[in-house]
Amino acid sequence: MAVETTTSQGGIVDLGVMPKGRSLGSEALQRLLRNKAAVLGMIIIAFFLFVAVFAPYIAPHNPLQFHSGQDYLPPAWVEESNSGKSGDPAFIFGTDTLGRDVLSRVIYGARVSMVVGFIPTIVILIVGTFIGMVAGFMGGRIDNLLMRFTDVVYAFPDLLFFIIVMVALRDSQIGQLMNGLFLLFIALAIVNWVGVARLVRGQVLSLKQKEFVEAARSIGAKNPRIMFRHLLPNSVSVLVVSTAFSIPGLIITEAILGYLGLGLRPATDVNQFFVTSWGALLLEGQTAINAQPWMLLTPAICIALVVLAFTFVGDGLRDALDPRMRGTQ
């Protein structure tokens, strides 16, 4: 983070003082907002967040209600489908095998993907940052322990771990919480905090040699103050970028597990917060791939859109926070 400041007084370059008027953060924000792809990504994410929160008001139908005689409906714009039925404007994306409205189900499914993207991320960030910070700063045995743990986690193929955990503990008490999502959060957090910890550790290792840390220490700053006032703020940009890139991974994992029938337990009551997930919808759609491809396409497009949006934002954030990295990754 090289801030070039030229001062008129004696040519002393003070790297700690930002040019007046614009902070580094607001400059980065400006750069981010100039990036069209990143803005588009943010709009898409905001859209899906909105849809997820207000699902009951947006969804045209009850996602669990069977519309008898109106099953296998193609999307509204299809004149005649393979099964000989024509679209009904009341069901824009058609209905599934049981006559449930596909659009409403996809809208409710957005909730799971959004929550899976954000909640475990918060846990991962807090735990990973704290441990990475301590390991990098203290070194020694804690550091060794962390690195050995990292080796184990890296050798364990992630998805296999999630699958085994979900299979093993699905019917236990924890597995029942939040329709099975709680267990998924824990599994995701266990695997992913390690990456954050390693990242922060690396940052801290290189930063703690820098002059400003020495300066802080020389004026009597204690370890916790150095860690959280000096080292942490300097690691934030790296963390922000890596988080933006890791969220899609979480969303994809949930979708894969849902597709294998190991994700969210389908709810039977529409008043529950989590009714269905995109992964579960893919699984349902898979069974009728020839007759009703739209059942599969609608959630698939949503997953692709959200993941793409996060990638755009991640790219934008990386360019904005570290202009030197532009286009090199």
Place this chain on the structure above:
Amino acid sequence: MTTYVFRRLLWLIPVLVAVSAITFILMHNTPGGPWDRDLSSRQVDESTQKRLNEAYGLDKPLWRQYLAYVIGDVNSKGKFVCGLMCGNLGPSYRVRGRNVQDMLFEPPENKPIWYSRFGYSLRLGLIALTLAIVIGIPLGTVAALKQNSLIDYLSLFIATAGISVPNFVIAIFLIIIFASMLHLVNVVPKDWGDLRVWILPAVVLGFGTLAYTTRLTRASMLEVMRQDYVRTARAKGLNERTVVTVHMIKNALIPVVTILGPALAGLVTGSFIIETMFGFPGMGRAYVQSIQQRDYSMIMGTTLIYAVLVAVANLSVDFIYVLIDPRIRLNE
């Protein structure tokens, strides 16, 4: 170098022990045992279950079962059976009389080794990797040489799509287009001897790696282009072709080559969802099936094989780097 390799390889042992212990504990907490049948069919009666448990050693305490798995134990006939140490992954609980390693690595009768489940997955992974290399490296190179051209934008599009759209979603799109709409291929072919049916799964599987290879090649080329030695090469009057092939591409490919090991491991181990979708007779589908059937030993075996592959592949990155780039030395 040799001691370093040796130390790193030795370190694999505790890692694998940890991986096997975690899997073992989780598997044995799973409700439902290997003798459960579908609710629709006749259940195995209790006395038979007891005898089966005795025969497989499932009646012993957990720690003993785990030791038996890793080191070995005396079986019911009083004979010592060596465990994981000797490469024995234990008997399958579903297919009587066969060991896990046989099920994964032994081909059907009169067929060469690459007709085994592992062989199928390996072949699919290799085809996918070849696709990624053959398309990705030239695409990335041209994109870097002709920045902001049509090819550059194409490479950028592929890179973004391939990295951000999960491969099973791509699989869904392609299946719907090529199988449901155009009727060009069978989604679940009966015979995998015909090479044409491999195209779709290989493309889907390799797309992410292709995207990554393209991106990495392009970035690496852009970096190399600014190096002093490239300017020197031009300054001494070499023709452009020599500069590009000998001085730029050769150096730019260093990071690309190093990721090939992990990429192949990723393709072989990461294929189970694709294998399940296409009904591919590989190791990935065996894994998904074994989870549904609670075949403990099969789950353990497959997980360990995957873990070894991933660990060795990650290890290979460091070594390949040292081998092909004399500027880098191992400093441990």
